[in-house]
Amino acid sequence: MLAYPNSYAVGMSSLGFQRVFNQMAEWPDTVCERAFMPEADELAWRRKAGKPVVTLDGGRPLRNCDLLAFSISNEYDYVNALNMMRLSGIEPRAADRTDDWPLVIAGGLCVTSNPMPLAQFIDAIVIGESEPTLGPLLDTIKSMGSQGVGKKRLLKQLATLPGIYVPSIHSSKSPKASIMRQWASVESLGARSVITTPSGVFGEMVMFEIARGCPFNCRFCLPGYAYLPYRECRMEDLTQILRSFPENARIGFVACSPDSHPSFREIIDLARAAGHEVSIGSQRAEHPSQLGEGKFSGTTLTIAPETGADGLRKVIGKSLRNEAILNTVASASDSVSRIRMYFIYGFPFETDEDRAEISSLVAQVRACTKLPISVSINPFIPKPWTAFQWSPLASVNDLRKWRDEITKDIRAIPSVEVRFLGAREAHIQALLSRGDHRVGEALLNRLDGDGWPQAFQKAGIDMNWVFEPLQPGATFEWDFINMGFGHTRLAREYNLAQSTNQARFKTPEKLSDPVPSQPESSPCP
Template sequence: MSKFTAAEIRRQVERFLPKVLKPSRYLGSEWNAIKKDWDKTEVHMAFAFPDVYEVGMSHLGTRILYHLVNSYPEFLCERVFAPWVDMEETMREKEIPLYALESFQPLQEFDVVGFTLQYEMSFTNILNMLDLAGIPMRSEERGIDDPWIIAGGPCAFNPEPLVGFIDFFLLGESEEQLPEVLRLIAEQKTNPLPRRDFLVRVAQVQGVYVPDFYHVSYKDDGRIESIRAEEGVPAVVEKAIVADLDQAFFPTNPVVPYLEIVHDRMMLEVMRGCSRGCRFCQAGMIYRPVRERSQETLLRQMEELVRSTGYDEVALTSLSSGDYSCIQPVIESILEKHGDDGVGVSLPSLRVDSFDVNLAESVQKTRKSGLTFAPEAGSQRLRDVINKGVTEENLLDAVETAFKKGWSTIKLYFMVGLPTETQEDIDGIVDLAKKVANLGTKMGRRNITVTISTSFFVPKPHTPFQWEPQESKASVDLKQRYLREKLRDRRFKYNYHDVKTSYLEAVFAKGDRRLAPLLEWAVKHGARFDGWGDQFREDIWMDAFKEFGVDPHFYANRVMDYDDILPWEHLGSGVTKQYLVSEHHRALHEAKTTDCRHDECSGCGICQARGVQIILKG
């Protein structure tokens, strides 16, 4: 139990808060925040986002699950985010435990703390937050008074480096499984079972993975020999899926922060899933199948959002919003209804091959802020390898139309280090950037700016490229320097992602549970906020690898065989291994796979195996 009460924490925090950066990160009490009576609710959950407030509050999943849990009268859900380094320093100095924003209750007092796993580079923040809360990092060291520590999100599809710290993981979409888990925790509070018996009950819930019941053995060369499931739990844990988005819970009274957050606007989730089949994209695989919301549902939700938030912009979110079959009529209806009140629409991403200038104009009526496209690769050959499905002609047509209509700022996203990449593909990035800029000049646009951003390819679990190695840091570093030199022109801005953090991301993306002790050691030696360039400490990680005799290249740079047992082999995204192998073969033969929404079934297995289907509303 914490030695501080909520009232004492609040009093202490209010004294020193003016001295820290962005104090409103730690205050709570925002518009639409939900404060429930602690004593009148059965289960108390803290929803923990392992990054700063501005990042966590911009995440749609945080909004959905916070309001979902609180929609049940018997449950209470409060929020907690990773305190920035100055706040953490002060809290440790004054021995103030990590607390939830709504009530200032210390995390130790909650029944369950649920982390969202959005990014491998936030793993250290999870352990650091537990430590700051006074909760033992390791599951085996926690007692009956400590909360259950659970986690979900995309990285739960390979959570093995976190095994030993998290009691159980939720795979897939939590709208139905999370309330079911909380009901079991309520029963456990009333009629306690031994820990193991309770975990056996939880493991029966669709998509719940309890690592204690899965035993991994290794070969002499370090590869996995077997993953054995105990009796009474599934051999493969298959994700939870929401079948019908129109029936799914969606909050229309989200918390409105006092300070500006990364995506400071209303959000409408128009669809889930993507069937484009980009071979590097984990989200495109693990969020299948495609399910759309109807226009009627979206317009009703929009009406309620405007009334409850006061925002003047709504983002139509999904993995590929331009693919939503009702996108044009929904935008027109929103602008017709709310445009006179100054409400605008934004689209997070526009695909080159589905670009519609009228669509772009309707969402940028007041100001032409710039258009963003993601060709991903510099040559058509490499775009075919990754199954991007766009051509140079698509891009130049879209850009020409945009220049004609008054845009002068274009952003282009590429990946460096993709499988089979050659120097010609790198030169293709430069050529494409020059063609776009020259087109703008030809069209008579002044002050043209073409921003080229490159990220370093990270092979991800449950994708056709999961068997691929990441290219060496030195090689990609040379490519980035080459691009920097070739793009020295006032018309261009070149941004690139740090090679060192992408390398560590690959280690943990493809890692197994042998990385857990190393992760704990790194946290105890100061690793945290690894995704932030100014906080990342490569020296700590290199020392950690040496300390435990772990070769990071074994995870990041090793070519894996199809018959290798992967660390995530017992976790199912619904997409079959045979499909991923087939797509990997097709990539190496530069063969494209069509989108199953408009063509024949590509055979990924999700619809047949799980009895779900693609739902299009247009």
């Protein structure tokens, strides 16, 4: 059984969830059903009536399956996963569970980067991508399970598999064993939605993966590091997969940076020639010509400038210039229906002037197009295994003040919608993403009804620790994961950010060379 600890709409819009579901459902002698976190009213009813969470496909209670696998892509869903277990009569704490099935496993980006908050709840955690790990894991569970082997012996065996962290064997507190992150070969890429639904976030669009990882290692970005090495799907595989699509499908290409695929334009043309409608997900902004001719109806052009200042963008490791963004908007405006821009504020090394550049860039984009623009602004949250993992989260008061300033300026620009993540939520997310095994107690307290401050306090965690900078190179409890790169590289990247920042104030004229931060002649029509 594959469970997504969030709503059906969110889960079905996750290509990662669909990919793992397909992999499990297609594995020999395996039946896989989906389960999702019930919506609030259903949840209240189930609680009141004492009804367990059941699978969507077979109406089977979670506790009746052999294997309960959680696909977790957001730290905020940790409590939901525990809630789904408790509602289903499964003890959240692994030590409180008997030898009975199901076995509980979990995987996903956040548990790969830091599995410690969930270590006391999950029997086995997949570190890395599912393609190389899931098959051996399922085969071992099936063969030993059918022989009536007890859970303890089974877990001992699972602990020998590459990329599998078993807290009861490796320890759920500061493990010493080294668990190597696993990643898929290029040949096994090319995931696509296996089920489309009008209730999904993207409607009936078929999501189609054309690359995994990102060719740009922005210093704050977890996917950029955790999906290393960057891999592009081979054209022959993409062509073959495209042939299997239903007629007149609406396709959304999925990758961190789709237009970085050298054959992106060819892929679009191929899909269109086969009669499909093409929707572009996110556009890196340097390659407007990759979009080619033609309309991407109902498509949002998604651009992630992160910040409005070219200088700060260079510091955070994003090689993108405002001029390129404006060029892309100008050239894509006739092909798409709306523009979405993603910004982050509260970055390390950010100045008041940098933040003011956010609304200034939005105003320049507004001047380029009449299309509706939606802007999402979120606080910087330090994530494990990034060059900025030692950086502090800005204080909640500062985050609120800065958010109010930015949103006020953006709201003064006509026809621009603004959305943001709250400062308090960012604080909790930072505590969950960089937390150690003690966060598990806070999750249980929260599950029992405590507010977050009380939940952390009872777990003996000072919530303010994430506001303090750490020494680059300082160690963490999640260091036992072998990501394929180490803290030395990350610390070097951090130092590089620091020197780039010093350079931008010493020689500002050099930074804007060769591309001026404000285009001399506007690319806008």
